[in-house]
Amino acid sequence: MSSRTRLARSRPTEGACGKTGTWRVFRPVIDRGKCNACGICAMYCPDAAISEDLEVDLDFCKGCGICAHECPKKAIMMVREEK
């Protein structure tokens, strides 16, 4: 077994590619008043950065804007990140 443990094997880790949130130019901001919790944003998020209770994980959100574009209630605004 010892030879097996020496194999060069990558381990599944969160943030394997770093905090991809630093790529973001525009940040999604959810307007809870307009949101009807349909979950379409979470369904279409390519990186699963929107959780079940529709909170955006800003450590990893790349700011692609699909959530805001697909939202049927237009409840998500893309706001420019301030430095």
Next chain:
Amino acid sequence: MTDIPREEYILKCTSACAGCSDSLTLRYVLKAAGPDTVLVVPACCTSVIQGIYPNTAMNIPVYNVAFAAAAACASGMSAAFKAVGRKTNVIVYAGDGGTVDIGIQALSGAFERGTDFLYICYDNEAYGNTGMQRSGSTPAGARTTTTPAGKGQTKKDLDAIVAAHNPPYMATACASYPKDLFSKVQKALSIRGPKFIHVLSPCPPGWRYSSERSVEMGRLAVRSGMWILYEREFGKVTINGPSKAAMIKPVPLEEYLEPQGRFKGISPEARALLRSVAERNAQRLKKEEEGIC
């Protein structure tokens, strides 16, 4: 989202570009396949987005192989799992370059041998990973870095090539219809033998549109008839709902071409060629569904 499991097999976050529909597709493929799955990935975007050793974003075993060897490798893997009596899903997840151009001999061989595996080709219609060079899958008129004036030839009809092998199940899908994609992967994995799913995967930097329109672009491809969603089970063709609607009342082709920078300044001849190919494919599939040919 009731029937789609909440488990994610891609951990946050891959190094895919913002708005990448490959990673959206992979999310649903892995949700459908579950944890008892091995992914065979030849050189393509997916082999890059996994992350850097000693970490990986993929929460299932992934085997990275050379471009031309993906289906051959999966054949061996499938045989090995059968020999030890395990029912692990073997899924090849390859890009269009690794399927349409380089991997086609291995693909054809594995289908001829009747290997029990699922081959998924996610098609962004060029070699996206290396900087958007032309592939056999690039449609007519599209600009790539190696066809700066637009490609003169039409897209290779991979589905017809695979259909000629008479697989028990093949389908086309698009990540803009995640439930459809999910159920097709589940159905494919429930059948023994070689299965094939061709997924259209719009690519924001390669197709040159802004990243938020990825899902919309896939939907427009289906609605304009440029991408037809259908299944072929034991030779019987079923055209899926969104494409059936598109055949009756399609959105104008321009709506699909306009937002994409790769079709900027497309010649009227190339546009006519695109349209005629799409119409021919639709006619053929419609006839096959009705059992005429």
